[in-house]
Amino acid sequence: xxxxxxxxxxxxxxxxxxxxxxxxxxxxxxxxxxxxxxxxxxxxxxxxxxxxxxxxxxxxxxxxxxxxxxxxxxxxxxxxxxxxxxxxxxxxxxxxxxxxxxxxxxxxxxxxxxxxxxxxxxxxxxxxxxxxxxxxxxxxxxxxxxxxxxxxxxxxxxxxxxxxxxxxxx
Numbered sequence: 001x002x003x004x005x006x007x008x009x010x011x012x013x014x015x016x017x018x019x020x021x022x023x024x025x026x027x028x029x030x031x032x033x034x035x036x037x038x039x040x041x042x043x044x045x046x047x048x049x050x051x052x053x054x055x056x057x058x059x060x061x062x063x064x065x066x067x068x069x070x071x072x073x074x075x076x077x078x079x080x081x082x083x084x085x086x087x088x089x090x091x092x093x094x095x096x097x098x099x100x101x102x103x104x105x106x107x108x109x110x111x112x113x114x115x116x117x118x119x120x121x122x123x124x125x126x127x128x129x130x131x132x133x134x135x136x137x138x139x140x141x142x143x144x145x146x147x148x149x150x151x152x153x154x155x156x157x158x159x160x161x162x163x164x165x166x167x168x169x170x
Contacts, residue, residue, distance in 0.1 A: 007169050011098055011105060017159045018091040018112050021119065024152075025084030032077050043076070044069040045143040046131055052139040061134060079122045086115030102168045109163060116160040123149045123156065 032039050045051055047069055049062040063069070090112025097108035127149040131137040138146045 011094075011168055014109075014112075014163045015091065015094045015098060017163060018087060018094055018115075021116065021156060021159065022084060022087040022091050025080060025087055025115075025119070028080050029077070029084055032073075032080065040069065040073050042143055042145070043073040045140070046135050046137050047072060049135055051142050052136040054136075054139070058136060061136075076122065076126060079118065079126065083115050083118035083122060086111050086118055088115075090115050102166070102170045105168050106166050113160065113164055116156055116163070119156050120153065120160065123152045128153070 044066065047063040049055060049058060052058070055062075063072070090109065093108040093111055094105070097105045100108070127137075127145060131149075132146045137144055
């Protein structure tokens with residue numbers, strides 16, 4: 001009988017985390033494309049700042065053009081596609097090198113790490129920094145996804161650290 005070693009378990013756990021994040025990315029892409037009107041409405045309200053407190057105080061920050069709303073939403077979808085494809089490629093590379101040498105397994109992490117960085121860009125920079133800090137998304141009772149983005153970041157960022165650390169052996 002083949003005994004599962006700690007080293008194999010560590011490698012498998014890194015592969016599994018990438019698979020989880022890739023699956024999440026696929027669901028997000030599907031949601032944004034299959035239910036475009038609902039998700040577009042969210043983006044339009046955040047950019048317009050029409051449901052935030054003190055609307056007039058920050059009116060100079062608002063983007064009210066529907067054309068720009070669509071373009072910004074497509075930019076977000078594009079970023080989600082990029083991070084999901086990178087994560088899927090990273091998952092595949094880790095799978096291919098699961099039983100390879102420690103050096104080869106470590107080198108197989110590059111797409112995974114790029115995908116995770118791109119996901120952090122989407123959920124931290126785009127949603128937390130721009131959405132919450134610039135467009136005051138956290139002040140909207142209806143269109144506030146700041147906590148949701150934080151939950152995602154609380155999973156992705158430690159995963160990035162764990163996957164990038166070289167603790168696998170031959």
